[in-house]
Amino acid sequence: MLNTTFHIYLISRWKSIAVWSICMIALALVFTAIYDSFKGEFTDMLDNAPKLMEAMLGPFPTDSIISPEIWLGIELYGLLFPIIFAAIAISAGASAVGLEEDSGTIELVLASPISRERIILEKSLAILAQLAIISACLWLGIAMGSFLFPFDVSLSNVLSATITGCIFGLTISYVTLAIQALNGKKGFALAIGSCFVGISYIFYVLSGLSDNLDSLKYVSIFSYYDGPGVLVNGLNATSLIVMVGLSAVCFIAALYAFKRRDIGV
C-alpha cells in the first residue's frame, strides 16, 4: 500500500504519531518507575477517596500492597490511557477523509481510477495502524519499565489491556468516521464524536454510583473497554466482540454513506 491513500494518511500524521508514541513510552516509564515508592501507601489513599473517584476508575483493591497490574489499572489504564486514546481516535476518524474534503484534495483522489470503497478501506486501515503503533509503544514502555525497575507485571495481561484499549480507540474512531462520511463535515464529526465519548463516559460513571443506574453501563463504550479489569483477569471476549461488532457496523455505514454522498458540493 506504499504511496496510496493508506500511506499518505500515515505520512501526513507521522509527527503526531511520533509525539504520541514517545509520550506513551515516557508515561509508561514514569508509572513503572514510581510504583515501588507508592505500592505500600496507595491503599490508604484509596480508602479515603470519594465514591465518585471509584466510579470513574473502577473498583478499588482491598489489599494492603497493590500489585503492578492494579497500579497500572488505576494510574494509567483506568482513565489516562482511554481518554488520550479517545481524543486521538476522534481526531483520526474525523480527519481521515474529512481533512481531504475540507481542503479539496479529495477531488484529486476521486478523479483517479480508485473506488470510494477502497478509499474508506485504506483510510480505516491507516487509522488502525496509527492506533496500533501508539498503543504498541505504551506496551513497549511498560515492558522496558519492567526490566529497568522493580515492576514484576504480567506483560501478557498488559498486552491484552493494550489491545483492548486499541480496539476501544478504533471503535470511537470508526463511529466518528461514519459520522463524517454521512455528513461530509470534519468539524461536525469532531463535535458528534466528542459528544459520543463524553456522554458514554458520563453513563459509565453514573452506572457505578447507583444500582438504579447500573443498566447505563450497557450503552457505554467505557464499560466494554474495562482496561483495569483486563489487566487483572485477561481478555474479556464479550467486550471485545461488542466493540469489534460496533466498529464493523460503523465501517459498513461509512462505506455506504461515502459511496452514495455527493462530494465537493
Place this chain on the structure above:
Amino acid sequence: MTTDLPIKIKGFSKTYGASPAVEDLTLMVEKGEVFGFLGPNGAGKSTTIKSLLNFLAPSDGKISIFGLDSVKNSVEIKKHIGYLAGDISLYDSMSGIQLIRYLTRLGRNTNWAYVETLAKNLQISLEAKIGTLSKGNKQKIGLIQAFMHQPALLILDEPTSGLDPLMKQIFYEMVLEMKDMGNTIFVSSHDLNEVQTICDKAAFIKSGKLIGIENIKENFDFSIRRYTVTFDQPVNTKEFTNISSVSDITQSENKLTLTVSGNVSEVLSKLSDLHPVDLSEEDTSLEDIFMKYYEV
C-alpha cells in the same frame, strides 16, 4: 470503449434540496473535439463537470462517458480521464514529482517522458514543495497532473486561471497537441480569446439551462462590442435607433452608450457626423456575447 462518444448527457438535472442547479441538460461531445462549456458564475458549469466525474450523482437523467454510465462505471471511466478543478487543491507537503508518483499509484497510466516535456514547456520544477509555489505555478502542477497520462478525455475547469500570457499560449499548444492525438477536451472558460483559439464548439448555460450550442470555428459571430461616446453636448439618440446593428442605447448627459453587433462602419460614419470628443470600448465578456446573441 474509446470509440463511443466521449460525453453524452441526456436530460441531466441536479437539485440541491428544492433548488435546481441544472435542469434537463442534453448535449454530446464528439471524439477529437475541443468543447467549450460557458456560462456566468452559478450557471451550473461546475455542477455539470463534477457530475461528469461522479463527484455528484444526477438527480435525473443520464451521463455516459465513452458509452459507460458515469455512476456505475466511474472507476473504469477515470482510467481515461484527466481533470483539472477550477480552484485546484494540491497536497502542500508534497513536491510535484511526489504528487505525480502518488497519482500514478492510484491507477493513472503516467507517461513519464511526457511529464518531463510538460514540466520543461511550462517552465516548472517538479522538485519544489507545492506549498512554496505561487498560484500560477500550482496551476501548472495541476495542468501536468491532468495531462500526464495523455487521457482520451480531458475535463478542464478554468484551466488558465493564474497563468501569464506566455504560459496560456503554451497551454493552448498542449490542448491542440492533445486534439491532434485524437483526444477530446471539455473546457469551461470565461476567456473569449481562449475559446476562440482552442474551441471547436461551445455550449452556453445560464441558470442551469442550456441556452445554445455553437460551432465556434465556422459560424459564430463574436463581433459584439459596446462603446461609450462622449460629445460636447447631448445628442439625439434617434440618430442610431434606425441602424439595425445597434441596440441597448443609453444616454447620460453628453455620454452615449450603445452596443454594436457585426459591422461597425455605419455606426462610425454616423458618430463621425456628430463630432465626438472621445470614444471608448468596454470589455465585453463571453457571457455578454452569448446573452446578446441569444437575446436572453
